[in-house]
Amino acid sequence: MRSLVSVTAWTVVVLLGVLFARRMLVLVASMLPRRAGRADDSRSIALLVAAHNEAARIPTLLDALARLEYPSDRVQVVLVSDGSTDNTARLMQAWSGGPFRCEVVELAASVGKGAALAAGLARAAPSELVVALDADCEPQPDALRWLSGAFDDERVGGASGYPRPSNADVSTVSRYAALERWAHHLVWLAGKDRLGMDPSLIGVLFAVRRRALDEVGGFPVGRLTEDVDLGSALVGAGWRLRWIGEAVAREDVVTELPAFRTQRNRWTRGLLQGLSRVRSWEQVFVALGYLDRVVLFAALLLAAAGTLSVWWPLGYLAAPVVTVVVAMHRGGAERPAAFLRAAMGMAVIDVTSTLRSVVGALMATPVRWGRRR
8 A cells, every 4th residue: 555655646746757858848848939920811712600508698799800900802701690589690690791701500409519620621611711700709800811921931821819808907707807818819929839739729719721620521520629639640641730829819817606617627627538639659648638736646645644855845836826927927916915816716616626527527428509698
């Protein structure tokens, strides 16, 4: 028994060391000047939006689409109502006479985001790029131009934009969620992009090269994190991924605990689901996602039991603490102390939510996409 505990402790130490080194490498890289990029509007785009019961928020998206600074003859919009039972489809139909060519697809029953995007793509005209947007975001007018510019490099198969939190300071939960968003995008994905490490596709706003998408079989269907899975498939096929910080879409983050737990459950289990498709060690780390919290929790338990020096988990915490400080600065947090209190208050909830999600994944209990706020 003692030897088993010792092996467990050393395993945790090794994992903490690897995770710490990886975090610090990406953190330092995120502080370097961004890779050169440019805005471009020469490529044709099929812009897809899949929505399930988003009548309360989709008007904001549709208004934003009308303001996009991209030649109207190079954009076709396909709006997909995924079995919506509210006014989502009606609002889509009302907008379809807007500035861009538009087609509305109404699915009789909800099939999930990946399948809904696939249904929209099947109705889209040929194009060089395919752009996917979440129904509850607000892309800035130049977002498509910045995404298009990323494909000047013929090796690039996909590129994500930055979903900037628009309600960060509403509640403790929203402050924590905004901190995660800032850290993930403005530090993590920015650093990975600077190192050429193929930052994950992010479903709020991303673009893919049409022939690359066709090459990997289109949008993943029946997956909880279809964006990350698509990115893994593209990398596995030899394509590169980019993160473009100038391509911005405003989006609300979760503000209440039930929505946070639901979102964390879907993301954690979706990432674990992606383990079956990984083709590199970096993709393994991406698929394991939030399990760094589980490793840290295990280290704290071992330290409390006297099996491991408390300096191991405390030393590891230095990396996320520095990341949080950098993220708050880059995200423009106006009340840093409130965000730090939120981080400390939500830490245990975050870990326990991740543990529950891992257990749920092992028990294969069902999860569906839908409202996340």
